[in-house]
Amino acid sequence: MGLTSNTTLLLAVLSAVLLFIGTVWLWPRLARGSWRAVSGRVGLLLATQLTLFLAVGLAANQAFGFYASWADLFGRETDQGVVVDHAKGIGSSGPLQVVGTHGVKDVGGARPQSGGQIQEVAIAGRTTGIATPAYVYLPPEYFQSRYRTRTFPATVVLTGYPGTAKALVEKLRYPRVAAQLARSGRMQPMILVMLRPTVAPPRDTECADVPGGPQTESFFARDLPDAVSTHYRVDERPGSWGVIGNSTGGYCALKLAIHHPEVYAAGAGLSAYYNAPVDPTTGDLFHGDKALRDRANLWWSLRHLPAPDTSLLVTSSKAGETNYKDTLKFIERVKDNGRTRISSIILESGGHNFNTWRREIPAAVQWMGERLHRERK
Known part of the structure; x- marks a missing residue:
C-alpha cells in the first residue's frame, strides 16, 4: 500500500482506535505488580502511541504533500529528473x-x-x-x-x-x-x-x-x-x-x-x-x-x-x-x-x-x- 493511500491512512487510524479500546478493556486485568502485567501495560501504551503517531503523520503527509512514497520518505528515490x-x-x-x-x-x-x-x-x-x-x-x-x-x-x-x-x-x-x-x-x-x-x-x-x-x-x-x-x-x-x-x-x-x-x-x-x-x-x-x-x-x-x-x-x-x-x-x-x-x-x-x-x-x-x-x- 502506498504512503499516500487512503487505505493506508484508514488502517492506521483503525489500528490506533482498536489499540485504544483494547488498552481500556485489558487495563483492569493488567493492574497487578507482576513483571508480566507491567510489561503488558508498557506494551499496550507504546503500541497505542506509535499507531496514533503514525496515523497523525500519514494525515499530515496527505495534507501537505511532504513525501510521495515509502521510498521517497526513506530517501531511496534516486532517479534523476529529465528536462x-x-x-x-x-x-x-x-x-x-x-x-x-x-x-x-x-x-x-x-x-x-x-x-x-x-x-x-x-x-x-x-x-x-x-x-x-x-x-x-x-x-x-x-x-x-x-x-x-x-x-x-x-x-x-x-x-x-x-x-x-x-x-x-x-x-x-x-x-x-x-x-x-x-x-x-x-x-x-x-x-x-x-x-x-x-x-x-x-x-x-x-x-x-x-x-x-x-x-x-x-x-x-x-x-x-x-x-x-x-x-x-x-x-x-x-x-x-x-x-x-x-x-x-x-x-x-x-x-x-x-x-x-x-x-x-x-x-x-x-x-x-x-x-x-x-x-x-x-x-x-x-x-x-x-x-x-x-x-x-x-x-x-x-x-x-x-x-x-x-x-x-x-x-x-x-x-x-x-x-x-x-x-x-x-x-x-x-x-x-x-x-x-x-x-x-x-x-x-x-x-x-x-x-x-x-x-x-x-x-x-x-x-x-x-x-x-x-x-x-
Missing part, C-alpha cells in the same frame, strides 16, 4: 560585502583554483533599501590566472518560505552540483547567488512590490544584479542572468523571468505555484490594488502582458505534488504564448521536499547553463 523541451514548430565597499569564505564540500580540495569558493555576503539594495544575507558560489575558473579577465553568467537561487540560504548550500547542494556539471563538461562555469526570497522576515512578500512596504520584486530585478555585477566579474550582456527556486522561490523565479526578461533570460520553478497567495504570512500584499493583484498572477500575466522573450522550466510529479495539473496547464498556456520557451521535468513520484528537489536540480541547473550566454574573455 523535456516544449518548443513551438574579491572585497570592496559598496552594496555587497563579503563576510566569510569557505570551500565547496567534496569538490576539488580546499584551494579555490581547484574547488571553487563559497562566499558569505551581505547585500544592501541601493534603490529599495532592502538588506539581506546571501551565499555566492564562484567556480574554480574564477580564480585561475588564465581566466583572470573572463566574465561569467550568473544565476540567482531562491529557497522556499521561510527557508534558509544555508540550506541551498548544505541540503540542496547547488554549488556541488554546479561544480560537478562544469567539471564533466555538461555545463559552463557559472556564478550562483543563493538567498531566500524572504528579504523582510518573517513576512512572506511573494516577491511583490508591496505598497508602502518592501519592494521585493524591484530588489531582485534591479538591486541584486547591480550589487553582484559591481562586485564580481559577471557578464553584462543581455541573457547572462538566470533565476531558479523551489516552492515559493519557484514562483518567484517564474515571476521574475516573465516580468523582467530583459534581466533574466531563464527562470526555473521547482514545485512552483502560479499565483501569489494572501494569508497570515503574507499580510495584505496589494492594498486593494487590482492591477498589482493581477500582475502577481502568472496566468493573468501570460494572457494579458506582452509575451516575454525568456525561457521557463517547471517541475512537478505525477504523484506527491499538488501542482501537477496546474503545471500541465501552465505548459500549454506558455506554448500558446509565442515568444516564450517552456521546458519541464515531470517525475513519476516525489513529494514537496528536499529529496525531490535534489533529484531535479542537476537537470535544472544544466538546463539553465545551456540558456545563458557563454562566458567570455
Whole structure:
C-alpha cells in the first residue's frame, strides 16, 4: 500500500482506535505488580502511541504533500529528473560585502583554483533599501590566472518560505552540483547567488512590490544584479542572468523571468505555484490594488502582458505534488504564448521536499547553463 493511500491512512487510524479500546478493556486485568502485567501495560501504551503517531503523520503527509512514497520518505528515490523541451514548430565597499569564505564540500580540495569558493555576503539594495544575507558560489575558473579577465553568467537561487540560504548550500547542494556539471563538461562555469526570497522576515512578500512596504520584486530585478555585477566579474550582456527556486522561490523565479526578461533570460520553478497567495504570512500584499493583484498572477500575466522573450522550466510529479495539473496547464498556456520557451521535468513520484528537489536540480541547473550566454574573455 502506498504512503499516500487512503487505505493506508484508514488502517492506521483503525489500528490506533482498536489499540485504544483494547488498552481500556485489558487495563483492569493488567493492574497487578507482576513483571508480566507491567510489561503488558508498557506494551499496550507504546503500541497505542506509535499507531496514533503514525496515523497523525500519514494525515499530515496527505495534507501537505511532504513525501510521495515509502521510498521517497526513506530517501531511496534516486532517479534523476529529465528536462523535456516544449518548443513551438574579491572585497570592496559598496552594496555587497563579503563576510566569510569557505570551500565547496567534496569538490576539488580546499584551494579555490581547484574547488571553487563559497562566499558569505551581505547585500544592501541601493534603490529599495532592502538588506539581506546571501551565499555566492564562484567556480574554480574564477580564480585561475588564465581566466583572470573572463566574465561569467550568473544565476540567482531562491529557497522556499521561510527557508534558509544555508540550506541551498548544505541540503540542496547547488554549488556541488554546479561544480560537478562544469567539471564533466555538461555545463559552463557559472556564478550562483543563493538567498531566500524572504528579504523582510518573517513576512512572506511573494516577491511583490508591496505598497508602502518592501519592494521585493524591484530588489531582485534591479538591486541584486547591480550589487553582484559591481562586485564580481559577471557578464553584462543581455541573457547572462538566470533565476531558479523551489516552492515559493519557484514562483518567484517564474515571476521574475516573465516580468523582467530583459534581466533574466531563464527562470526555473521547482514545485512552483502560479499565483501569489494572501494569508497570515503574507499580510495584505496589494492594498486593494487590482492591477498589482493581477500582475502577481502568472496566468493573468501570460494572457494579458506582452509575451516575454525568456525561457521557463517547471517541475512537478505525477504523484506527491499538488501542482501537477496546474503545471500541465501552465505548459500549454506558455506554448500558446509565442515568444516564450517552456521546458519541464515531470517525475513519476516525489513529494514537496528536499529529496525531490535534489533529484531535479542537476537537470535544472544544466538546463539553465545551456540558456545563458557563454562566458567570455
